[in-house]
Amino acid sequence: xxxxxTRLVGAAVALTLAAATPIxxxxxxxxxxxxxxxxxxxxxxxxxxxxALVAAGVARSVQVTNVPGAGGSIGIAQFVNxxxxxxxxxxxxxxxxxxxxxxxxSPVTLEQVTPIARLTEEIQVIVVPANxxxxxxxxxAAAVKADIAKVTFxxxxxxxxxxxxxxxxxxxxxxxxxxxxxxxFSGGGESLAAILGGKVTAGISGLSxxxxxxxxxxxxxxxxxxxxxxPGSDIPTFKEQGIxxxxxxxxxxxxxxxxxxxxxxxxxxxxxxxxxSDAWKEILKQKGWEDAYLGGDAFADFLxxxxxxxxxxxxxVGLVKS
Amino acid sequence: xxxxxxxxxxxxxxxxxxxxxxYALIGxxxxxxxxxxxxxxxxxxxxxxxxxxxxxxxxxxxxMFAGIYYGGMYGGSTTAILINTPGESASMxxxxxxxxxxKAGRGGPALATSAIGSFVAGTIATIGLAFLAPWLVDFAVRxxxxxxxxxxxxxxxxxxxxxGDSPIRGLxxxxxxxxxxxxxxxxLTGQARLAFGVPELLDGVEVxxxxxxxxxxxxxxxxxxxxxxxxxxxxxxxGSLWMTKEDWKRSWKPWLRGTMFGFPIGAxxxxxxxxxxxxxxxxxxxxxxxxxxxxxxxxxxxxxxEAANNASAAGTLVPLLTLGLPTSATAAMxxxxxxxxxxxxxxxxxxxxxxxxxxxxxxxxxxxxxLLVLNLPLVGLWVRLLAIPQPWLYAGxxxxxxxxxxxxxxxxxxxSMLAGFGVLGFLMRRFDFPIAPVVVGLILGPIAESQLRxxxxxxxxxxxxxxxxPISATLLGIALVALLAPFVLKGMGRFKASED
Amino acid sequence: xxxxxxxxxxxxxxRAGIVIAVLLAVIAVVLVWDARGLQSTAMYGMGPEAxxxxxxxGLALLAVGNFVDALRGNxxxxxxxxxxxxxxxxxxxxxxxxxxxxxxxFILATSALFVTTSAAFGRRAILVDCAIALVxxxxxxxxxxxxxxxxxxxxxxxxxx
Numbered sequence: 001x002x003x004x005x006t007r008l009v010g011a012a013v014a015l016t017l018a019a020a021t022p023i024x025x026x027x028x029x030x031x032x033x034x035x036x037x038x039x040x041x042x043x044x045x046x047x048x049x050x051x052a053l054v055a056a057g058v059a060r061s062v063q064v065t066n067v068p069g070a071g072g073s074i075g076i077a078q079f080v081n082x083x084x085x086x087x088x089x090x091x092x093x094x095x096x097x098x099x100x101x102x103x104x105x106s107p108v109t110l111e112q113v114t115p116i117a118r119l120t121e122e123i124q125v126i127v128v129p130a131n132x133x134x135x136x137x138x139x140x141a142a143a144v145k146a147d148i149a150k151v152t153f154x155x156x157x158x159x160x161x162x163x164x165x166x167x168x169x170x171x172x173x174x175x176x177x178x179x180x181x182x183x184x185f186s187g188g189g190e191s192l193a194a195i196l197g198g199k200v201t202a203g204i205s206g207l208s209x210x211x212x213x214x215x216x217x218x219x220x221x222x223x224x225x226x227x228x229x230x231p232g233s234d235i236p237t238f239k240e241q242g243i244x245x246x247x248x249x250x251x252x253x254x255x256x257x258x259x260x261x262x263x264x265x266x267x268x269x270x271x272x273x274x275x276x277s278d279a280w281k282e283i284l285k286q287k288g289w290e291d292a293y294l295g296g297d298a299f300a301d302f303l304x305x306x307x308x309x310x311x312x313x314x315x316x317v318g319l320v321k322s
Numbered sequence: 323x324x325x326x327x328x329x330x331x332x333x334x335x336x337x338x339x340x341x342x343x344x345y346a347l348i349g350x351x352x353x354x355x356x357x358x359x360x361x362x363x364x365x366x367x368x369x370x371x372x373x374x375x376x377x378x379x380x381x382x383x384x385x386m387f388a389g390i391y392y393g394g395m396y397g398g399s400t401t402a403i404l405i406n407t408p409g410e411s412a413s414m415x416x417x418x419x420x421x422x423x424x425k426a427g428r429g430g431p432a433l434a435t436s437a438i439g440s441f442v443a444g445t446i447a448t449i450g451l452a453f454l455a456p457w458l459v460d461f462a463v464r465x466x467x468x469x470x471x472x473x474x475x476x477x478x479x480x481x482x483x484x485x486g487d488s489p490i491r492g493l494x495x496x497x498x499x500x501x502x503x504x505x506x507x508x509x510l511t512g513q514a515r516l517a518f519g520v521p522e523l524l525d526g527v528e529v530x531x532x533x534x535x536x537x538x539x540x541x542x543x544x545x546x547x548x549x550x551x552x553x554x555x556x557x558x559x560x561g562s563l564w565m566t567k568e569d570w571k572r573s574w575k576p577w578l579r580g581t582m583f584g585f586p587i588g589a590x591x592x593x594x595x596x597x598x599x600x601x602x603x604x605x606x607x608x609x610x611x612x613x614x615x616x617x618x619x620x621x622x623x624x625x626x627x628e629a630a631n632n633a634s635a636a637g638t639l640v641p642l643l644t645l646g647l648p649t650s651a652t653a654a655m656x657x658x659x660x661x662x663x664x665x666x667x668x669x670x671x672x673x674x675x676x677x678x679x680x681x682x683x684x685x686x687x688x689x690x691x692x693l694l695v696l697n698l699p700l701v702g703l704w705v706r707l708l709a710i711p712q713p714w715l716y717a718g719x720x721x722x723x724x725x726x727x728x729x730x731x732x733x734x735x736x737x738s739m740l741a742g743f744g745v746l747g748f749l750m751r752r753f754d755f756p757i758a759p760v761v762v763g764l765i766l767g768p769i770a771e772s773q774l775r776x777x778x779x780x781x782x783x784x785x786x787x788x789x790x791x792p793i794s795a796t797l798l799g800i801a802l803v804a805l806l807a808p809f810v811l812k813g814m815g816r817f818k819a820s821e822d
Numbered sequence: 823x824x825x826x827x828x829x830x831x832x833x834x835x836x837r838a839g840i841v842i843a844v845l846l847a848v849i850a851v852v853l854v855w856d857a858r859g860l861q862s863t864a865m866y867g868m869g870p871e872a873x874x875x876x877x878x879x880g881l882a883l884l885a886v887g888n889f890v891d892a893l894r895g896n897x898x899x900x901x902x903x904x905x906x907x908x909x910x911x912x913x914x915x916x917x918x919x920x921x922x923x924x925x926x927x928f929i930l931a932t933s934a935l936f937v938t939t940s941a942a943f944g945r946r947a948i949l950v951d952c953a954i955a956l957v958x959x960x961x962x963x964x965x966x967x968x969x970x971x972x973x974x975x976x977x978x979x980x981x982x983x
Contacts, residue, residue, distance in 0.1 A: 069521065070525055074522060157509065157512070158512035181780075185776075192645065193463045193645075194467070197465065199780060200780065493880075497880050497881050501881065515856060515860065515870065515874060516874075543911055543912075546910075546911055546939075546943060547904050547907060548903060549904060549907060712944075713940035713944060717939035717940040718936070724932070728975065729974055732974075732975045737915075737922065741916070748908065753839075754900075771873045774868065777867075778866070782867070
């Protein structure tokens with residue numbers, strides 16, 4: 001008999017219970033848009049929120065809709081135009097949308113939506129194959145400075161968080177970010193194969209995606225992008241290695257434009273209550289997501305700053321025409 | 323080695339418990355029900371039905387999950403054969419001969435060979451997964467962009483098997499497909515090509531939208547336009563409903579060959595299921611003893627690609643389980659599913675949790691067998707669908723064909739594209755251009771382009787990189803031989819003919 | 823394509839074939855025109871404009887090939903086609919798109935397509951077909967939207983359910 005960990009059985013039971021309507025449900029009936037196809041990160045976030053909102057007794061029902069396309073450009077356009085002033089709608093979004101909107105010259109921007117809260121974030125990592133002569137972030141910096149064209153970075157789609165990070169790394173070590181040799185792959189799987197096969201110098205991705213490879217010793221992590229060292233981890237941050245590179249792949253939730261301050265407060269309170277619920281914590285643990293709750297004006301501020309930073313980087317690598 | 327057997331036997335013992343068998347049956351049924359919708363492939367089927375499995379105990383849900391997966395895959399083939407509507411890109415090759423067979427009253431054998439072929443290929447590939455995974459994965463990560471590009475060249479050359487009689491017309495179709503493949507955001511620089519400011523075009527043309535439009539909608543228009551010529555009478559069953567001895571004899575080798583194409587290519591991180599199905603189709607077309615039947619419903623043309631399709635699905639589990647590499651949308655969904663059950667694929671999985679791995683493999687095996695149990699008795703029922711009077715049959719096909727798109731991407735632009743491709747399919751049929759190369763171009767063009775550009779970016783623009791890798795040099799050599807061989811053989815054939 | 827058999831009398835020029843050749847040439851021009859607007863931001867290797875230009879060259883060659891074929895009348899013979907059913911089905915598709923675009927919902931949209939298609943194939947019992955279509959699409963809607971939680975577009979009819 002293959003045994004499943006009891007903790008997971010517990011989780012499965014919790015999820016089953018979550019599906020039933022709790023007694024304390026308020027009258028909120030929310031519509032939650034995932035501006036991506038079923039299965040991806042935003043969709044999983046939306047469906048997890050759906051579970052947690054209902055389980056925490058914050059909402060009576062949550063309906064998830066998928067509007068896929070162009071890094072969320074299509075979803076946000078529909079959200080801004082179709083849900084204006086509707087205090088019962090929310091949309092999941094994240095770092096990738098900032099770049100996608102700038103690159104696709106979207107007529108709709110993130111300034112138009114009403115920020116609610118940042119929910120999760122994932123720390124980024126740079127890895128090299130185990131047999132690479134590069135041991136530390138400074139080694140990589142030296143290689144980049146010596147001949148930037150020869151240092152190939154493998155990562156996700158053009159203009160996404162991995163690409164932005166490659167450019168930021170080059171900038172932080174004093175090289176010309178425009179000249180980076182960044183090779184986009186579709187999905188983490190394909191780029192991982194290229195790194196393991198030694199086809200590229202270094203790989204960039206979310207930490208969790210490469211964690212297994214790092215632990216098994218097939219990949220060497222030369223730095224993570226968190227502000228401080230991750231507790232219990234022996235991977236140094238870029239900051240401790242003297243390179244100012246702090247970035248995270250965050251996901252957040254926003255409301256439509258034109259809602260009243262009361263509506264905004266109701267939604268913000270609902271999300272805050274959900275974040276503090278046990279159901280949400282259980283989901284975070286299960287999916288390996290990092291809690292990065294940031295609500296209210298602090299989040300609005302963060303969103304603004306991040307938009308400026310990303311757009312600048314994309315301009316510097318020529319992906320967005322200035 | 324003995325440990326492997328013991329572990330597998332252990333997993334099996336769990337999977338055949340009556341409750342688990344029931345879960346497998348429910349999973350296969352649900353998977354087939356959603357998977358038959360054109361445009362909803364196995365990935366989306368699994369994504370949509372994953373929540374259903376939450377409610378079970380983990381062992382049962384893993385088995386139901388495997389059932390959904392196999393059901394979703396088989397559903398696409400059923401529609402390809404019966405109504406010429408490939409539910410996903412990997413069952414396109416199946417539609418080419420399968421639907422011709424169905425129209426000739428041999429839908430029963432076509433469905434049967436596809437179900438049994440899937441089972442045979444799935445079984446062999448699962449055994450391959452159990453014993454060869456560590457070795458195969460070492461080979462797979464050695465494949466660089468230049469090698470993939472060379473593999474694409476092999477695929478492009480063999481595609482000519484789908485061209486029909488005139489090379490000019492076949493190439494014209496292929497280039498229309500390549501053009502469609504250019505639409506959307508360029509993966510390497512993020513710039514939009516041929517999108518003309520329409521945001522919905524930024525993600526490019528969906529393969530299933532094109533395939534459903536060209537195959538199903540195009541065919542309905544074409545048949546309607548010719549109604550005054552011949553009242554096309556479909557006979558659901560002519561001859562045997564079941565596979566005859568002859569059918570078995572003609573099927574078993576294609577099953578094995580399809581497996582040989584599907585499993586290794588599926589194990590490549592960027593291999594996919596489409597290339598092995600095309601390779602298998604063209605191999606069967608070249609090797610068959612009944613070349614006159616190809617294009618009219620040759621059973622080899624169904625048996626081979628279906629086996630290849632299923633074997634490649636098992637192949638994708640190699641990088642997924644050993645490296646934690648999800649190499650396709652379906653694999654990514656499976657990863658999400660596994661994580662739900664506390665199974666974290668990666669290099670340590672085989673060492674740390676052999677019980678889970680073997681439980682999973684046993685589940686896949688049981689689900690595959692259950693698929694056979696559920697579908698073979700249904701074959702008779704399925705083919706009788708073709709006895710529905712023509713107006714309702716085609717009206718139903720169109721409703722069904724559009725429904726997949728409505729469910730997956732309910733936008734006016736997407737539906738208009740579906741209708742547009744339907745008109746294109748109608749015109750191409752009317753003016754005698756082959757349909758399949760368009761879809762092939764759309765699938766292979768973008769992959770070939772990105773891999774070539776990646777290879778050149780890594781080599782800083784030096785084209786010699788394409789022949790410096792031994793894998794790519796070999797593959798390019800094969801492509802060259804395959805390109806020239808028909809001309810040489812033709813010459814020899816003429817020589818022979820003049821001797822007779 | 824060099825089978826200039828002198829014994830065979832020259833066949834009639836195929837006008838449809840000429841139109842196809844011209845269309846292919848037009849697509850080639852559009853490709854090149856579109857590619858000119860792309861910036862080669864890729865620092866290394868091939869830019870995004872190389873592939874469109876390559877495809878355009880291929881299309882241009884094929885346009886010439888198809889043109890020659892058409893002039894020679896080398897195209898396969900075509901049977902006459904009846905435009906009425908084709909137009910009917912296209913109207914059905916247009917109705918489907920329109921109804922979904924204006925929020926009429928899944929049931930109405932697919933019913934419209936079903937009825938027009940079945941009329942295109944010669945059915946004249948419109949009312950009977952309407953009834954069949956409504957029942958069928960309602961059942962499909964219930965099965966997939968409610969039971970299998972596939973989200974299908976909802977309109978006035980769906981909200982009644």
